[in-house]
Amino acid sequence: MLLLAVLCSSQPAGAQVLYGSIVGSVVDQSDAVVPNATITITSRETGLTRDSKTDVGGRYAFVNVLPGTYDLRVAAPGFRTLVRESVIVSINAVVRVDLQLEVGAVTEQITVSAEVATLQTDKSDLRAEITSREITNLPLANYRNFQSLINLVPGATPANFQNAVVDTPARALTTNINGTARNNNNARVDGATNVFIWLPHHMVYVPPVESIDTVSITTASFDAEQGMAGGAAVTVTTKSGTNELHGALFEYHDNQRLRTRNFFLPPDRGKAKSIFNIFGGTLGGPIVKDKLFYFGSFEATLERAGISPSPFSVPTEAIRAGNFSGLPVTLYDPLTGNPDGTGRMPFADNRIPAARISPISRRIQEKAPLPNLPGVSLGTLSNYFNSGTEKLDRKNYDAKINWNPRSALAIFGKYSRMDAPVSSKFALGEVGGLGLSRAGVGTGDTNVNIITLCHTWTLSPTLVLDSTFGFTKFDQSVVGPDHGKNIGSDVWGIPNTNDPIVTGFAGGAEQVKKACPPAAAGACYSGMPTIVHGFSSWGNIYGWQPLFRRERAYTYTTNTTHIRGAHELRWGFDVVR
Incomplete structure (x- = not known):
């Protein structure tokens, strides 16, 4: 639990992380303050209005203002009504609008359509803002991930991918801010914590760029509400529906014909199939004008990533038969000589007699592929090439409802949901080895569901309450192509490779087997063992498989803001579990 308390002794200026603020003062033409002037802000997108009055010092403040474009109207007896149009409010930002009234009838009106932007003087934090315009219009690599643009933030290292596609299909990017560890970055989407619990340098759900409204990145002098961040506090807000119907359709395509040839690809091999499509759309509009709005987003990423790794090394047919003649190596008979290895006799002509080759070894070698390249080192190394395709079918769904039952309450x-199956195969077929993927091998199935509820309630012009609740349901399984089959013991014939042997533990092997999660269906110890020799390793070399994750995360944040004259008091708490 994080307790928040902020006391400001100057003009109220506390922008909330998920909202913005409009503050300022009202004076007349002689620069004398105008108390008790009525200030009204009206959202151009949704028609939402809020009212306030200036205090005895001519000051006013609107806190917890939903991001958007507002018209600001000022009326006071004896003065002409003043309207300031197109005041843009962003999340985690304070907009200062100081106003000067002219003497005249209230029925007279002065309209100001634009004004030069001023420097941020009402907050001490160091932050950058990326709007929907930049996110959708600037070139985006890395699966069109908005995190690519964090590269533009001062103090950020270039963003990079992390971990395997098979268990991190959201393809979150990692970056270091101001020299801090990447785990010190904290991301929230619409106020809810967004973190991959097992790999906390990842976002568990990366919102599609067409659904994002604003990204605020604070890198220094954090507000108390951002106290869980040490490197960067990243706040993402998604789009909402408005009184106008808006939508978009998009498609991004790439394939191997548009890419250069791998320098190490054998001359007689074509480029591996590589097809990349991202497509989808958004739609938002009113359900009830000025009251109820909807916004929806769908994005699909269909990728067939062609994998053309450097050549592998497999035993030649002669070596499998025990024939090492002609190679610059001397094989010694282990059954001769002394126990310490001295005095051993070499095999005649560097050949191992067929009767001395283990049946298990022979059985495994028969399943390994033969060389298909000339290779190097007399044909013993870099003599086998294989390519394949890593398949990713990711779908992101977002749906949002905004309800403004009255001017003082916004809910x-x-x-959000992500379904992301990923699959790839072993490079060496029946003897496993590396995966024909960018990292990892096998089949991954990841499902993420996120529910977020939020409200801001203006109890009075000087008292505002806001709360956010978020729930994340994360389920994932990653298994190798060999999962569920006792290949080590039943196919290769190596005793005990698929049964745990436990010594010094009272529970024994059966107790260890009970630790296998239900999702594994008792197959935690199935598959191939790893065999390491002078060639490319065989078996399932990924010791972290199989993998089963089932995580639930909760966020609850509530804050109260009280304005009294030139002072603002804000307190609350933040629970993340």
Whole structure:
């Protein structure tokens, strides 16, 4: 639990992380303050209005303002009504709008359509903002991930991918801010914590760029509400529906014909199939004008990544038969000589008699592929090439409802989902080895569901309450192509390779087997063992497989803001579990 308390002794200026603020002062033409002037802000997108009055010092403040474009209207007896149009409010930012009224009838109106932007003087934090315009219009690599643009933030190292596609299909990027560890970055989407619990340098769900409204990145002098961040506090807000119907359709395509040839690809081999498509759309609009709005987003990523790794090394047919003649190596008979290895006799002509080759070894070697390249080192190394395709079918769904039952209350609810199956095969077929993928091998199935509920309630012009609740349901399984089959013991014939042998533990092997999660269906110890020799390793070399994750995360944040004259008091707490 994180307790938040902020006391400001100057003009109220506390922008909330998920909202913005509009503050300022009202004076007349002689620069004398105008108390008790009525200030009204009206959202151009949704028609939502809020009212306030200036205090005895002519000051006013609107906190917890939903991001968007507002018209600001000022009225006071004896003065002309003043309207300031197109005041843009962003999350985690304070907009200062100081106003000067002219003497005249209230029925007279002065409209100001634009004004030069001023420097940020009402907050001490160091932050950068990326809007929907930049996110959708700038070139984006890395699966069109908005995190690519964090490269533009001062103090950020270039963003990179991390971990295997098979168990991190969201393809979150990692970066270091101001020299801090990457785990010190903290990301929230619409106020809810967004973190991959097992790999906390990842976002568990990366919102599609077409659904993002604003990204705020704070890198220094954090507000108390951002106290869980040490490197960067990244706040993402997604788009909402408005009184106008808006939508978008998009498609991004790439394939191997548009890419250069791998320098190490054998001359007689074509480029591996590589097809990349990202497509989808958004739609948002009103359900009830000025009251109820919807926004939906769908994005599909269909990737067939062609994998053309450097050549592998497999035993030649002669070596499998025990014939090492002609090679610059001398084989000694282990059954001769002394126990310490001295005095051993070499095999005649560097050949191992067929009767001395283990049946298990012979059985495994028969399943390994033969060389298909000339290779190097007399044909013993880099003599086998294989390519394949890593398959990713990822679908992201987002749905958001905004409800403004009255001017003092704004509520929204959001649901996000990601389904992302990934699959690839072993490079060496029946004897496993490396995966024909960018990392890892096998089949991964990842499902993420996120529910977010949020409200801001203006109890009075000087008292505002806001709360956010977030729930993340994360389920994942990653298994190798050999999962569920006792290949080590039943196919290769190596005793005890698929049964745990436990010594010095009272529970024995049966107790260890009970630790296998139900999702594994008792197959935790199935598959191939790893065999390491002078050639490319055989078996399932990925010791972290199989993998089964089932995580539930909760966020609850509530804050109260009280304004009294020139002071703002804000307190609350933040629970993340």
